Amino acid sequence: MKYVIIGNSYAGLSCADAIRRFDKSGEVVIVSDEKYRAYARPLISYYLEGKTTDETIWYKDDDYYEKNNFQFLPGKKVVSVDTASKRVITEDGENINYDKLFIGPGGTPFIPPTEGFNPDSPMMGTFTRFDDAKKMEKAAKIAKHKEAIVVGGGLIGLKASEGLRGLGLHVTIVELLPRVLGLALDEMSGNITAKRLNENGIDTATGETVTKINLDEAGNPTSVILKSGKELIADIVVVGVGVRPNVGFLEGSGIKIDRGIVVDKTMMTSVQDVYAGGDAAVIYDVINKRPNIIAIVPLACEEGRVAGTNMAGVYREYPGGMGLNSVEIYGLPIVTIGLTNPSNESQKVYIYQDEKVYRKLVYDDEVLVGAILLGDISGSGILSAIIRQGLKSLKYKDEFINGNIYSFVIDNEFEIYNINEGYAIRGDFEDLPEFSRANWR
């Protein structure tokens, strides 16, 4: 059996691991269009700040590919997939045959039409890959006025500006929505976040877009003009508006595409023996109850694992996922889970706020469907488990809102663990030899 995996990141590697768990001998080929072995892609902003270095950015151990007997083909861009004759065609004309194929191509940055944007300039670009970070590191050194413009106030934009700020530049975030992290946060928490950014040398221009980038003779930016007519000096322009599924190369393969790659419960696409996962796959969204693209790391790993298990011949279903994210902005931890900006009138919102902490819970009837936690995030995992499972938890709303999230666990787990001293059910269990590393095979 020959497995081919397109994409060398979270979904692809999780798929490879799952295949290896059930199929020790099958041939596994991992194709990547980048020249690096697997690295932690969301960490490129930490790389600029220096929190992650050239030694620690790698996602897996040095000997990961050899140890698991994976054949790794770096620097090979897949240009098309021929599902009829079961082969993958790369840019340099090579054909790779497969028995089972996994597609985890991730996303490509979306660039809104902007006059003057020139991705070839060393001072301009997007911010999703290791090469982008290295380019910005060089650019920051030669920036004359130490002024950077980041287009987009989402997670990519925020992390990019934090990275650039770490290199000593003054950064301005230009965001179309009325607040930063506009899709995940509400007005109040967006303001707290923006305030924290402003205190640390990052300006936010919300409700704005860049209409034109003024260039010098070499094609490098000198300034940007905003929708309101304001002109800002810019040495560096980074576009981090968002990503779109990277599915262009699947044209003509017969694989059904609806924004992303459409998959069934086993993560198989519309074509037999071709599976997909990660940021390019359309999966079931348990909160909004419809197919959706959710581009986050935990779900990419889960999807990859389910796909890999099925590819190795063991049936497994994927129940669907939900959007959740965490980020830290200059010491302010932020967690957003599920539905945070309810549009439906029947959904009730509970808010707690003091100087340091902001909590928001969104209830649909008795079921918790979303939460925002700012400042104090301990126990947020319990909330995400409750939201994902759709547990009825309205009676805990006061405890959750006051930060006693653990009380839910205590109430639900305590009785399970509660064994009375001397209870007769143990039988001759106590006579069993106690387990130790030496006698346990």
Added chain:
Amino acid sequence: MNKNKKLTNLKEDLKKNQMEIMLYPSKCDGCIDEGMAACVKACETHMGKKYGSKYTGARINIKKKTGKFFPVICHNCEEAPCVDACMPGARYKDSESGWTITNYKKCVGCWMCVMSCPFGAIERIGKDHFASKCDGCIDEAAPKCVEACKKGALKRTGIRNYSYERRLMVAKKIYGPYIKSI
């Protein structure tokens, strides 16, 4: 597709030389008399020694609700959500011991694991910027929290005993007094 194949691999599971920490919350009183819980204190000291002073901080916590005490500690999930969520690849499954452990040098403090842990067992250490999680004291003879607990609320068991006790606990919750002996 073969629907009869199993998700678990018995051979692989048996190879694991795995220790677990069992909880008996009804015996825990949070060490009120001493001020600070003994397990928390022992863990904090040991972690500082093992990983260096930057990564000190207890990996076990006692949470309280109306007279009930509950030790919050890693449950060592099989397909651990914190491993899936870890962006830098700092958290991983140790194939030798079966424990989910952390390479703190890689941790950048993105709090993805704090957000994912269904037991709330991962704490954010904001000052030094890392996510602290129990490693089961896998290279010690016995976990330090278990050694420190004089109330019998924590116990070290092998994975087979662990599952046996857990099954009894669940059975007892459902059938209670009807279970007399096995």
